[in-house]
Amino acid sequence: MDTTPRAVTQLIEEFNRLPGIGPKTAQRLTFYLLRAPKEQAEALSDALMSLKERVVTCSVCSNIAEQDPCAICRDEARDRSILCVVEEPLDVLALERTREYHGLYHVLHGAISPVEGIGPEDLRIQELLDRIQHDHTIQEIVLATNPNLEGEATALYLERLVKPLGIRMTRLARGLPMGGDLEYADEVTLTRALEGMRTR
């Protein structure tokens, strides 16, 4: 006899659908919220609703933002001659935390991965090429894809496309450990990587 209220089962199921959350953790979270003040469940519920309502994608750099264009693209103080190409919005966050980079960004939303069936056409690569071709203030591209197989493949692919356009290309120095994930790098490692940029 299943005597669990449907609202409880449903929340357990929804938590369980999230990556890295198994059925036991989903149960724990649900029963924690049952005991927690009503406000906490409401705050989480509201935050979830406003996530999709209030977050837009910047039409210039494809980063997530509150407004289009995003705060970085609108910022007059930033160096508009340099574009840092990253895989994910989280990577922008990680680089901003170093306070060492003052150029603009371009977010690909992924990396080339034949295994997962992700090709160049699934990424914001055409947008990057259009941007370079139309905006002649751009002089340099910093490739900051993740230092793993997919990131390397993506960087190589971009190099072949962008170099003929006469744009200088640099990469984050190999202070980053191979097989790692850019967003998990600490500020010092990322700062070193920015300092050691070299022309390809």
Add this chain to the structure above:
Amino acid sequence: MDTTPRAVTQLIEEFNRLPGIGPKTAQRLTFYLLRAPKEQAEALSDALMSLKERVVTCSVCSNIAEQDPCAICRDEARDRSILCVVEEPLDVLALERTREYHGLYHVLHGAISPVEGIGPEDLRIQELLDRIQHDHTIQEIVLATNPNLEGEATALYLERLVKPLGIRMTRLARGLPMGGDLEYADEVTLTRALEGMRTR
């Protein structure tokens, strides 16, 4: 410069407030939902709202339920002479899964823990005593608190209170590993524990 949209920061913070979810996991979940279809964030948001709106506490056994009294307390087929005392609603779930117990329940909502400042008055112990004194069909109490320090203390405390009332008291057999948590026990172990119940 913090360029993350507020809706994103807020959701990361709310996830981070949940037990066992650190800032990195909170980020991961948030960015996963940003990319997932709108329906998934909405479904999770709705499930959270209905959790507090639709779940009530049974006035008889203190278990969580959709209606008051709960489905188990209303079930005519159950043995009303026996009460199983557990710490949490999750423990009821675990025992129901064995299909070996057919009596009623009483949920304490915790265990006595001087370290955490939880005394008998913070648990549904008075409700249990009132229930035993007013409902003369109750002949037996099965103590099914967790087999750890707090659970043991709670069981001993209840024994001292209930025995003078002339009620038979049994405990789940010590098939349960010490230091464990009842809700994590597998069905077979719990079944064994139910089979080996002994009078104190």
